[in-house]
Amino acid sequence: MMILKVAIIASLLTASTAWAGDLTGPQKNAVRSAEQYLSVQGFSRSGLIRQLSSDYGDGYSRADATTAVDSLNVDWRRQAVRSAKQYLSIQGFSCSGLIRQLSSDAGDGYTQSQATYGAQQTSACQ
Known part of the structure; x- marks a missing residue:
């Protein structure tokens, strides 16, 4: 049973690492920007996407901002x-x-x- 739990955890970690590795350059940069914003103040998912994709904010495409935010583990x-x-x-x-x-x-x-x-x-x- 313990081996099965370890295998499941390992596969989940591998899957999240592989997914993060699939991010494009702009998406990785958007992740960095999102993490910076979250280190300073509270944001909702939609508010963070709006900030990242706004012409008055960071100017990332909405798709890149959404992918970046959804790649984060945020409570x-x-x-x-x-x-x-x-x-x-x-x-x-x-x-x-x-x-x-x-x-x-x-x-x-x-x-x-x-x-x-x-x-x-x-x-x-x-």
Whole structure:
């Protein structure tokens, strides 16, 4: 049984490494940009793709930005908590207002579930 578990883990690691090796040059650069953004502040998946592909952001193609973001292992709920706390550090929000801001397409673009989770981890909802 242990050998089977090790074989499964090894195959998963090999698959992810092979997939990462399949990235094009622009996609690898987009991964680096995405990692840099995530090291500074919270981003939703859609917000990070929008930042990477915007003419006012990094200017990667939408396809390259999407591939880059999807190649990362990101906890989007954790990112929503980071974003919620960042908002509260600069201004007050009600719980529902914070959820709306986090989930709005004009705001951060988190899913409703991610936004709700993020807001609920802050003082705005407690």
